[in-house]
Amino acid sequence: MGTDHIDTLVIGGGVVGLSVGYGLARSGDTVCVLDGSDDAFRASRGNFGLVWVQNKGLGRPAYARWTMQAAREWKALATELQDLTGIDVQLQQPGGISMSFDEKTLSESAGKLAVLGAQLGISYPYEVLDLPSLRRLIPEAGPDVVGAIYCELDGHVSPLRTLRALVQGYKALGGLLVTGVSVDKIEHRAGEFRVRAGDRTFSASRVVLAAGLANRDLAPQVGLSAPVRPVRGQLLVSERVSPFLRYPCHYVRQTGEGVVQIGDSKEEVGMDDGTTLPELARIAARAVRSFPMLANVNLVRTWGALRVMTPDGYPIYEESIECPGAFVVTCHSGITLAPAHSGPLVEWIRTGTEPVEVRDFKARRFDVQVNQAIAH
Numbered sequence: 001m002g003t004d005h006i007d008t009l010v011i012g013g014g015v016v017g018l019s020v021g022y023g024l025a026r027s028g029d030t031v032c033v034l035d036g037s038d039d040a041f042r043a044s045r046g047n048f049g050l051v052w053v054q055n056k057g058l059g060r061p062a063y064a065r066w067t068m069q070a071a072r073e074w075k076a077l078a079t080e081l082q083d084l085t086g087i088d089v090q091l092q093q094p095g096g097i098s099m100s101f102d103e104k105t106l107s108e109s110a111g112k113l114a115v116l117g118a119q120l121g122i123s124y125p126y127e128v129l130d131l132p133s134l135r136r137l138i139p140e141a142g143p144d145v146v147g148a149i150y151c152e153l154d155g156h157v158s159p160l161r162t163l164r165a166l167v168q169g170y171k172a173l174g175g176l177l178v179t180g181v182s183v184d185k186i187e188h189r190a191g192e193f194r195v196r197a198g199d200r201t202f203s204a205s206r207v208v209l210a211a212g213l214a215n216r217d218l219a220p221q222v223g224l225s226a227p228v229r230p231v232r233g234q235l236l237v238s239e240r241v242s243p244f245l246r247y248p249c250h251y252v253r254q255t256g257e258g259v260v261q262i263g264d265s266k267e268e269v270g271m272d273d274g275t276t277l278p279e280l281a282r283i284a285a286r287a288v289r290s291f292p293m294l295a296n297v298n299l300v301r302t303w304g305a306l307r308v309m310t311p312d313g314y315p316i317y318e319e320s321i322e323c324p325g326a327f328v329v330t331c332h333s334g335i336t337l338a339p340a341h342s343g344p345l346v347e348w349i350r351t352g353t354e355p356v357e358v359r360d361f362k363a364r365r366f367d368v369q370v371n372q373a374i375a376h
Contacts, residue, residue, distance in 0.1 A: 223326070
């Protein structure tokens with residue numbers, strides 16, 4: 001049985017785990033990321049690729065600040081990854097659009113953002129667009145659309161290119177990536193963690209649990225809690241079409257390759273990551289209602305993936321009191337938050353200086369809180 005010692009062991013090789021691993025390696029840590037088998041349930045496979053701020057954090061201003069900070073740091077991260085790996089993650093941040101089909105919904109959305117701005121003590125960066133204003137930005141908007149909310153901080157990336165850039169960048173910085181392994185047991189003795197994964201044992205001074213849904217079972221082994229559940233999202237992808245959508249919308253975006261990505265659903269179906277015709281039809285119909293020209297575009301792929309959702313929809317960031325040096329990092333906005341996870345969150349893991357914005361996101365909040373509206 002081999003034993004490898006590292007400073008920090010990250011369990012989970014999706015966008016969240018690799019963002020943390022990349023930041024640790026960039027800071028000089030000896031890091032190993034353990035990733036599961038190809039058939040593992042991966043939220044990263046279904047990521048829509050949005051860098052999204054609007055509507056996030058109502059009632060939780062700390063999360064809104066955390067998200068806004070991450071979005072503002074995305075350009076620097078994208079540039080850094082391209083310089084290091086040569087991979088263009090196709091970041092575009094022209095602002096994002098959330099369309100409405102009725103005036104009541106539009107008014108309610110604007111009202112929520114005004115409240116959020118008041119909670120933050122700032123003038124929230126949004127604009128209410130009537131249909132003529134919207135069509136100046138997106139002429140293809142359909143007749144059923146009455147208006148939209150525009151937020152200048154929003155954008156999108158290629159999630160697959162981003163994941164590939166994080167992998168290559170992490171390796172270029174000296175990080176070790178071990179794939180196809182499943183963690184069986186985590187032990188903590190005399191300030192060291194021993195992690196058994198098949199016939200290998202890894203020894204580390206710190207361990208970061210970034211394994212998505214698997215965190216639910218791993219966290220108690222180090223005195224932590226991760227009450228996460230799967231929420232399925234179904235997605236559709238079209239053939240390549242001529243550019244028409246410069247601004248990403250909440251459920252429709254055009255990628256750098258010209259295909260149109262359409263989402264999504266929020267389904268409580270356990271560990272089923274399949275697709276269903278009724279839900280795909282609903283998703284497609286909404287997209288066509290928003291952009292009638294899509295009615296003549298061929299779909300080439302559909303798939304489902306499982307989000308990692310906490311009871312209130314917000315992240316869990318916590319260090320174990322029982323096993324100091326063990327951290328849990330769980331969220332469902334791994335793309336948006338990648339700069340935060342590779343930056344200030346890593347500094348907390350390395351130095352113990354916890355960002356003010358994450359202090360509200362301990363799992364113990366669920367001991368006194370039954371539920372809140374899910375943060376999208």
